[in-house]
Amino acid sequence: MLLEQRTLALLQKILPELEAGFDLPALAPPSESDYRKLEEILGEVAVSLRGNYPYFHPLYAGQMQKPPHPVARAAYMLAMWLNPNNHAFDGGKASSPMEKEAVAGIARMFGWETHLGHLTGGGTMANLEALWVAGKEHPDKWIVGSELAHYTHERISEVLKLKFKKIKALPNGKMDIADLERTLMEIPVGTVVATMGTTGLGTVDPLKDLLDLQQKYGFRIHADGAYGGYYILAGNLNGDTAEQFGLLEQVDSIVIDPHKHGLQPYGCGCVLFRDREAAKWYLHDSPYTYYSSDEIHLGEISLECSRAGASAVGLWATMRMLPPVPGGEFAGILADCRKAALELYARLRSDDRWITIMPPELDIVVWTLKGPDTRTVSESARSFFKLAEANQLYLSLFQYPTSKLPPSPDGPIVNTEYITCLRACLMKPEHLSWIDELWERIMRTMDHPDVKKSLTHV
Numbered sequence: 001m002l003l004e005q006r007t008l009a010l011l012q013k014i015l016p017e018l019e020a021g022f023d024l025p026a027l028a029p030p031s032e033s034d035y036r037k038l039e040e041i042l043g044e045v046a047v048s049l050r051g052n053y054p055y056f057h058p059l060y061a062g063q064m065q066k067p068p069h070p071v072a073r074a075a076y077m078l079a080m081w082l083n084p085n086n087h088a089f090d091g092g093k094a095s096s097p098m099e100k101e102a103v104a105g106i107a108r109m110f111g112w113e114t115h116l117g118h119l120t121g122g123g124t125m126a127n128l129e130a131l132w133v134a135g136k137e138h139p140d141k142w143i144v145g146s147e148l149a150h151y152t153h154e155r156i157s158e159v160l161k162l163k164f165k166k167i168k169a170l171p172n173g174k175m176d177i178a179d180l181e182r183t184l185m186e187i188p189v190g191t192v193v194a195t196m197g198t199t200g201l202g203t204v205d206p207l208k209d210l211l212d213l214q215q216k217y218g219f220r221i222h223a224d225g226a227y228g229g230y231y232i233l234a235g236n237l238n239g240d241t242a243e244q245f246g247l248l249e250q251v252d253s254i255v256i257d258p259h260k261h262g263l264q265p266y267g268c269g270c271v272l273f274r275d276r277e278a279a280k281w282y283l284h285d286s287p288y289t290y291y292s293s294d295e296i297h298l299g300e301i302s303l304e305c306s307r308a309g310a311s312a313v314g315l316w317a318t319m320r321m322l323p324p325v326p327g328g329e330f331a332g333i334l335a336d337c338r339k340a341a342l343e344l345y346a347r348l349r350s351d352d353r354w355i356t357i358m359p360p361e362l363d364i365v366v367w368t369l370k371g372p373d374t375r376t377v378s379e380s381a382r383s384f385f386k387l388a389e390a391n392q393l394y395l396s397l398f399q400y401p402t403s404k405l406p407p408s409p410d411g412p413i414v415n416t417e418y419i420t421c422l423r424a425c426l427m428k429p430e431h432l433s434w435i436d437e438l439w440e441r442i443m444r445t446m447d448h449p450d451v452k453k454s455l456t457h458v
């Protein structure tokens with residue numbers, strides 16, 4: 001099997017159950033010729049889609065792409081027959097309560113028994129809402145985030161006309177607290193963005209230090225866990241990382257992407273505010289008192305208007321099947337992803353032809369080849385990347401600032417600003433059991449004359 005199909009038979013079995021809920025006059029089905037046309041076009045679609053990388057396969061470890069769980073895909077599809085819109089309560093009459101339930105489950109994962117929040121089209125939109133509230137709370141103050149924070153924070157700040165400043169990152173990929181404190185003394189900072197798993201390296205900002213500084217400088221904290229947020233559940237983080245995740249309860253807002261680590265189809269982000277009072281900023285015509293009731297309509301606490309109710313349905317079904325609780329099966333998947341990353345890292349460390357950048361904090365491994373200088377190394381990394389693809393191993397490239405390379409006597413001479421690295425996102429449940437296969441293909445790629453040639457310069 002490559003593409004799972006049994007859920008289609010299940011859908012066919014379950015669809016009449018959905019239909020049974022509507023006692024209405026029957027509709028005429030599409031005509032025979034419509035079906036023939038449909039088949040023809042679907043055939044064309046299938047052929048076009050073959051042009052994708054095999055995102056669903058464990059040999060794909062390039063970008064942060066994790067296939068949706070079959071239950072998410074099937075529940076999403078089931079909802080497609082109705083296409084609810086969770087913007088308004090009457091547009092998503094049954095799927096809105098499902099969204100609230102799912103979002104409350106995510107909030108509880110972070111220790112929040114009450115919260116204000118909802119699903120969004122993705123992490124960018126969720127962060128936009130969080131920074132929009134940040135700007136409402138402190139209209140004249142700055143937003144700051146690590147230089148390794150997702151690039152959209154700077155872009156979003158521009159859109160919202162908020163002042164944004166980058167804080168330096170240390171060679172270990174974490175926000176440089178000394179640089180943050182210098183900044184706090186220089187400019188009024190309203191909100192600090194803490195990234196709980198950077199997109200490039202998977203590093204986690206030092207939330208504990210931020211909370212300490214918060215005592216003195218009184219800023220808000222927004223945690224961007226679009227990629228890493230679910231790692232609060234993995235039982236096998238290193239002690240320091242686990243401590244940072246354990247403090248998430250104390251931040252003002254959190255973003256997490258169920259479409260990254262939550263096994264959902266794209267179009268599923270989530271923003272959460274600890275204080276339900278944040279609803280006041282969303283107020284348009286309704287009096288504020290309206291929001292203090294428990295019955296907040298999702299459309300009135302969201303900047304986006306129409307949103308797929310199907311996203312909420314997919315998430316709800318997945319959380320029924322795999323509850324996001326410590327020690328559960330879902331938590332075990334995350335723990336396995338990290339194990340896979342640690343295993344790959346250990347193998348790279350034991351082979352002196354590689355330079356590893358840092359041990360994986362979550363499930364991303366970044367490394368490059370040894371070579372005489374950073375330009376040559378970058379060239380070999382780029383050819384390795386292409387040759388790996390020829391061996392059906394799909395990685396990504398990452399540009400790491402050479403200024404942050406750890407000093408090493410046998411390291412390359414620095415003659416470029418960035419060094420091109422190879423990057424593996426081991427986000428799939430199968431990656432752990434596929435490590436030997438991935439490694440075998442890495443070795444095979446290593447044996448290619450083009451890669452060997454660059455290594456002989458060492």
Ligand SMILES: *Cc1c(COP(=O)(O)O)cnc(C)c1O
Pocket residue numbers: 121122123124125127150152195197198199224225226227228257260269
């Ligand atoms: C992916 C990501 C985002 C952006 O989210 P989208 O869902 O791609 O819009 C923001 N922040 C971090 C840390 C991310 O990894």
